[in-house]
Amino acid sequence: MEALAVDDIYLQRNSQSAPDATRGDVATLKRLLEADRNILVDSLTPQLNTALHLAALHGHADFAREVLNVKEELLVARNADGDTPLHLAARYGEQAVAELFVRGARTWPEDLRSPLMMTNTAGDTPLHEAVRNRRSSVALLLLDADPGRGDDLNGVGESPLEMAAREGLVLVVEKIVNHPRVPQRFQEHVRGTALHLAVLGRHIRIVEVLLEKRPELIDLTDSGGNNALHYAAQRNNAGAVKILLNERMDLAYKRNHEQQSPLHVAVHYGSTEAITALLRCCPDVAEMADNNGHNAFHASVISGRTNALRCLLRCVRPKEILNHVDKNGNTPLHLAASMSHINSALLLLYDRRIDPCILNRDGQTARSLLEIKGEMDTYEWYLWKQLKRQEAIRCRNQRIPPVTFGRAARASVQEALNQSVGIQLVIATLVATVAFAATFTMPGGYNQTDGTAIHSHRAAFKVFVVSNSIAMSCSSAVLLCFLWAMQNPVKFVVDQLIWGHRLTFLACLAMLVSFMTAVDVTVAPTVRWPVYTVIAMGASTPVFVFLMLGREVIFVPI
Secondary structure: OOOOOEEEOOOOOOOOOOOOOOOOOOHHHHHHHOOOOOOOOOOOOOOOHHHHHHHHHHHHHHHHHHHHHHHHHHOOOOOOOOHHHHHHHHHHHHHHHHHHHHHHHHHOOOOOOOOOOOOOOOOHHHHHHHOOOOOOOHHHHHHOOOOHHHHOOOOOOOOOOHHHHHOOOOOHHHHHOOOOOHHOOOHHHHOOHHHHHHHOOOOOOHHHHHHHHHHHHHOOOOOOOOOOHHHHHOOOOOOHHHHHHHHOHHHHOOEEEEOOHHHHHHHHOOOHHHHHHHHOOOOOHHHHHOOOOOHHHHHHHOOOOOOHHHHHHOOOOOHHHHHHOOOOOOOOHHHHHHOOHHHHHHHHHHHOOOOOOOOOOOOHHHHHHHHOOOOOHHHHHHHHHHHHHHHHHHHOOOOOOOOOOHHHHHHHHHHHHHHHHHHHHHHHHHHHHHHHHHHOOOOOOOOOOOEEEEEOOOOHHHHHHHHHHHHHHHHHHHHHHHHHOOOOOOOOOHHHHHHHHHHHHHHHHHHHHHHHHHHHHHHHHOOOOOHHHHHHHHHHHHHHHHHHHHHHOOOOOO
């Protein structure tokens, strides 16, 4: 018997080869059928794929048509993964093959043996496969054949509607929701409903479609008790927040199983746009507390999201909310101090509505909580000084814990400051040395007649001179200040240390500019592309630093 290889896969039976379905060789198929019509029934690959599976996998519609004419039952044959040929056609988006199979499936009775309803070992129907792999045209074809499959649940409890909402397939979602849902297909949505997934994927149009056609979804929660507004808050999706609140204002006050409102979730993830939208519609949601008594300000401090805290301070007016105490009597300022979240603590402390005199249940203020910790680093010491100063101004008539800043804590601060000052001295010295040397080795050299720089008329040279002067001036200022600071680093307050950091950073940037302009002055007259390369690399250096360190690069270290 004539035999052809199918991707060099041997058959399980009689060592014969299946028809060349991978190439869609219809002529060879017909010759084999004349020799033995049972070859289609008997031939299987090790993965239990029939010739029809392979034709579907490779998109050979003509070949598949000939196979079906011989043995229509192959349409419901399963391979080792439980996939029918229609599963494979849907998974790989083979439109022509899928249309052929759907026409054949219409002749089957509407039961679990129907190719449109059959599931593989994962519990997926062909529609699941089409939607998961974003094969919209095949999914719409399957829905035209059987509109009721859109709410079928697979092995992990996910329906094609939920998949389509997650993937942003608007036409598929519209097709599914226009067909009535079968009530018995409801179950708990561990991963969230289709509305949750649409919000999570930022698919606003799908959110609008679901709210119009399936309004009951707005009341459903996931296994953690989160509604769709919780998800919108997490994703900082202000558009979805507004749509959901316009539909149901009370969603802003719904709590999850941890008693967290959507505002708590928005604060935890630093979703400033969602915070603004929530507080604009429902200002009093800021008063809500979770099961630990934490309101949104507590949550922002715990998560360390200073951008969320800034947003809350702008949007929330009542000072009672800013000074709200949790179950342990701690205000947000107490938590920031105890967790050493310096940025958050200073943001709160600089707001006049914050009361630094409040005692928690242990009789401690935010300042005394820092002292209890014992050793302090430089930043904690700076925060301690600010807290102490505010207490001296605002707590004169109140009983607060005495100052217990011990000798050990002072020693730790002294050591940290010594180290920081020493590092800055080294960096400033290097920058000053380089800038000084560059002054006497001008790019391009000097005119031997009058001693002036050869390229002094060029704009790049003038930029070089200015930037080199900035680098020299900034580094010299840092050197003078820090040399004085070596006498007593503790007295050299952290404010001045911060400015030293900033001046050093500016000196380094100026030195980078002078380097780029020096290359332009000396190399550009002969060849341009190295100059462009150097300028691109130099200009990208600050960008990379900002991407790695963020705002801390400028606002170092507080």
